[in-house]
Amino acid sequence: MKSPIILQNIPCTLVTGFLGSGKTTLINQLIATKAADERWALLINEFGRIGIDGALLASSQDSHTTNDIAIREVSGGCICCTSQLPLQIALSRLLSDHQPKRLLIEPTGLAHPRELIQQLSAPHWQTALKMQAVITVLNALQWQQDKYRTHEGFQAHIRDADVLVINRYAQLRSDERQALQAWLANLNSKIFIIWAEADKQTSAHDIDISTNYSALLNAQLSKPSSVISKQQRVNIAQPHKAVVSLRPPRHSLTENTLTNSANHDSAQPDTDIELPYRYHETQQDILLAGWRLPTEYVLNADQLQDWLLTLPNWLRIKGVVHTSNGWLQINFTPDSFSTKTVSAQVDSRLEIILQASNSQEGEIDKEIDWEIDWEICDRELMAMVMVD
Template sequence: MSKLSILQNIPCTLVTGFLGSGKTTVINQLLNFKPLNERWALLINEFGRIGIDGALLANAKSQDKAKSDIAISEVSGGCICCTSQLPLQVALSRLLTEQHPQRLIIEPTGLAHPRQLLRQLNDPHWQTALSMQAVVTVFNALQWQQPKYRSHTGYQAHVAAADVLVINRYQQLNKAELLALKAWISTLNTHSQIIWAKPASQDKIDSIDPNISDSKTSVDFDRYLSELIVPLTQPSVVINKSATANQNSTRINSSVINPGVVKSSSNHVRKVVADQPPYYYHDQRQDMLVGGWRLPAASIFDFAKLKLWLLQLPNWQRIKGLINTTEGWLQLNFTPDSLTIETSDAQLDNRLEIILAADTDSTQDKIEQREIWDSWNSQLMALVV
């Protein structure tokens, strides 16, 4: 009998959301609910190879004793829902058998295909080990205002796969826009519950749910958190439907190996892609360009110049990093509508990753793309003090 077969009904929550939706913030809020006497685990899948989200959450864990008993494992370098089940099986099996968590949270990349991942998690291999709870999808309302997002099939897929939609960045929308947003969501998903997120930095905001009268306002952050914890113990309508549709399907052949990196919480690496700094890569996947750097911790960047350089990159969609700068160690989390900069503990190395929208009208070949990235690499290195 395998160790995995002994594990039974571990509560598992899938937290999805399109690129730049704010998943890391919501996951940090969920982790705050961990009882001190429980061990939780977090499986993170990143589109890039560097592994920024895991480092960001590990940094938050080091600053919060309540989060100290959380095992973090990463699958980097691609989407775990693509090509084969092997990366997911390896990462999950290792995490469960080595760490024995009492609750599991899975964060797929923002460019994932949620339906494919749900089908994988409904495989008989996991049905007894995992008890799948409500799928939580984080939704950026400012993104929705832009037609390029509303018409994007990947953006729509995350909404369609949600049991619970956590909507943030909605404060700038007026009543008519909020009604239009809810109507648009209903065309993709008729059953999802909506939670309106509230920033912790504000004491009170007006309730903007169009179904709530003006007299029922002032939903505070504690109220939001009390709503957010509920999906951790709710059964998933979406996953149950997926299981029913999947009953007669065959298992995916797991002999095809995904080229990504599988790292366990014990820091074992199945395939070393970004082992020791200095390391730099770039790639194109789907309609996105992605590149990243791991550099020695002793490399200190001029922060003002670094920020200016990053923001002038063309068509960037996401910038994440843990960087040693002239202003100390900083964690960067940039989206086109939000620039978040926070202090960080000292790290073992500098990490930076950027995702850009590919120019579909461009005729650049791989050689030209490599020349552009090499030029950016030289420019970045010139910012080291």
């Protein structure tokens, strides 16, 4: 049997943007900068709605190679909102089959980029992929409309981006362009703005339009992503975040395990923390918490599921956990509950996302009327560890 090819540090650029923002146009512009002898790969998450030029258009979900561009399309929902499995399969096959020198990923315009960034920040991708600046596209004509400007999904793309390419801004008045820049600064003060070359006819008195748009855009392909780097350090203690070591009931542990688990209450980088531990943090309007447990900790499967489903205001629950029913992959959303038996892992990992506000779309955020006591959650989770 042929051994799989192990690829490392493949430059990868995530191109995001709301529906109709112009992601496809931008991707074509990026591809136009490709050296003739380089093979690139493109992962698309909008099957049937892709406006790629005829030379790059793939007509099915299978991977096609045209002009040294390998294309794979992922259908059946947003790769950011569904199970990570479609993303992992598509990426793995695309990289192993075509061995590209560079990878571009275009999620659907309905995607929430933070979820995809979290997935691409996972340890198993940190070796294979070298994540470059996250590029987001903004359609200025959409921004003029209040229904877009105040939409959480529209704003999310700005918050989770390193670089913003603004197009279709020629019709904006001077005061509107200033208002746009103020709006952007409020959402993401560190974002790097590029004004698309197609709108060069706009007066340069109020904005800095690059005289070499293609070169400026191409340069982003080699800039590391601070957004993704921050997510990769999610287990490092920061304000509004805590990392706490845990211990299940003493009678279910060996003396050696107790010794290794003790004296780790201080926050440390992920690579230095001994299992088990928990982290939690607040991001915008969500609460995020995760646990990593040693493989020898076997949790009661029924109790675990019941406990997870009683958590308040949960939006997403996912993990791979060693349970009394074997190793289970857990993927819960409010609309679906999925568990799947998987092969043994190096440790158990569980993550939950909770809604931190009671507001509805279009309403002003309200303060939550409940609180999470993470120490109680820790004790409840550790109580599920099976006793030999």
